[in-house]
Amino acid sequence: MVKDTFRGGVHPDGHKELSREMPLQDFFPKGEMVFPLSQHIGKPAKPIVKKNDPVLVGQRIAEADGFVSAHVICSCSGTVKAVEKRMTLSGAMAECIVVENDGQFTPIEGMGVREDDDDISNAELLRRVQDAGIVGLGGAGFPTHVKLQPKNPDAIRYVIANGAECEPYLTCNDQLMRVKADAIVEGLQLMLRLFPNAEGVICIERNKPVAIAAMKQAAAGKPRIRVLDLKTKYPQGGERSLIQVVAGVDFPISMLPADVGCIVDNVGTIYAIQRAVLYHEPLFAHCFTLTGDAVRQPGNFTVRDGTSYAELLEAAGGLKEGVTLKKALCGGPMMGIAMGSLDVPIQKQNNGLTLLAEDPNVLAEAQMTACLRCGRCATVCPMGLLPQPMSEAAVKGDYDRYENKLFGLECIQCGSCTYICPAKRPLMQIFKQAKAEITARKRAEAGGNK
Secondary structure: OOOOOOOOOEEEEEOOOOOOOEEEEEOOOOEEEEEOOOOOOOOOOOEEOOOOEOOOOOOOEHHHHHOOOOOEEEEEEEEEEEEEEEEOOOOOOEEEEEEEEOOOOOOOOOOOOOOOOHHHHHHHHHHHHHHHHOOOOOOOOHHHHHOOOOOHHOOEEEEEEEEOOOOOOHHHHHHHHHHHHHHHHHOOOOHOOOOOOOOEEEEOOOHHHHHHHHHHHOOOOOOOOEEEEEEEEEOOOHHHHHHHHHHOOOOOOOHHHHHEEEEEHHHHHHHHHHHHHHHHOOOOOEEEEOOOOEOOOOOOEEEEEEOOHHHHHHHOOEEEEEEOOOOOOOOOOOOEEEEEOOOOEEEOOOOEEEEEEOHHHHHHHHHHOOOOOHHHHHHHOOOOOOHHHHHHHHHHOOHHHHHHHHHHOOOOOOOOOHHOOOOOOOOHHHHHHHHHHHHHHHHHHHHHHH
16 A cells, blocks of 8 residues: 555644635736845855846846855846845845836746757756756745755655645645646656656645646656655645655654655746746746635735735735734745735745734633643654653753754654644744754854864
């Protein structure tokens, strides 16, 4: 029997019915566009334009500053207004390129013209992925050209296309797989060129039957590619969860998926690879869900990087009449980032905006009690950790025990423990704070030893 799920996990309400059947629609912003120089894991990019420079759609406006970095691509045509600090998703000010959008969306020359893939070498394929500024579109933002160059390509056994989309509310990948299945499979075939001993496995949760059918049809007859439909469970789309299912491997967070013979990329990332390699199209737009019980008209969009969250919401009809917004999340309710303002730019790795009429954290705080020692948090942890003693160690500041005895840094911060806790303890938030504190202390110690 083929394994269809991972250890642990929870079953939160999906709320996907709000936007599941809303087809992807292109959104063309009218306001100014703001491009942070850091939209990826690694060093921020370096601006290569200045105030008053004209720019086009697809033009590189900032260059990667090192191997683990990514180019920034302009998503509109217009004029550079400034290179200055602007507020970003985290609430912090960060260096950004601001472009006055002329509304014409004039592209660079040659973009979108299909090329015969037979003449493209592996080295050229990797160069085009890097030139396109592609990063992981599942949320992490890891530069894709780095992921596609492991130390030993021959040791890669699985290239996993992540179409699980397990986060509640989000449905844009579901829609992308329905309408771009052939392109996603073609992108996966391009990736498999780099890994001669690998099998391509497209993983989709069973609550997406239309997407599963579309991907199976697109993959039919394609050697080395299969579609694996998975049990609907959170966090099924986690990188380690998928590897546990497909490869049957558990591995510490200090190791990379490539160390256990796997490459994992979101289906949106794989679609971007196909567009970059075959159409010379850099990454300047991606699929995105606007949803939540406070939204007048939830939907799925192809949004251009640099677009204001506030402008997208307004264009889509705004909030429901009479509803007060209590919680705004970049992403969904399990792993999403709470937002203090919507007047910030959508970045490459952002895949959704969830707007809620009630703040679940406030509701949980009102019901919170002392730990009941029920053990449910340990039962659902996909990493096999012990959240209850981890929480005690973190609260006491016993970070040595947290890290070295309880392996707290292995936590992937999925929020399953917080969701299942009958005492409504904010476990994931405690673990995030503990990780930040441990990381800060290690940096301070490293600085002091120089």
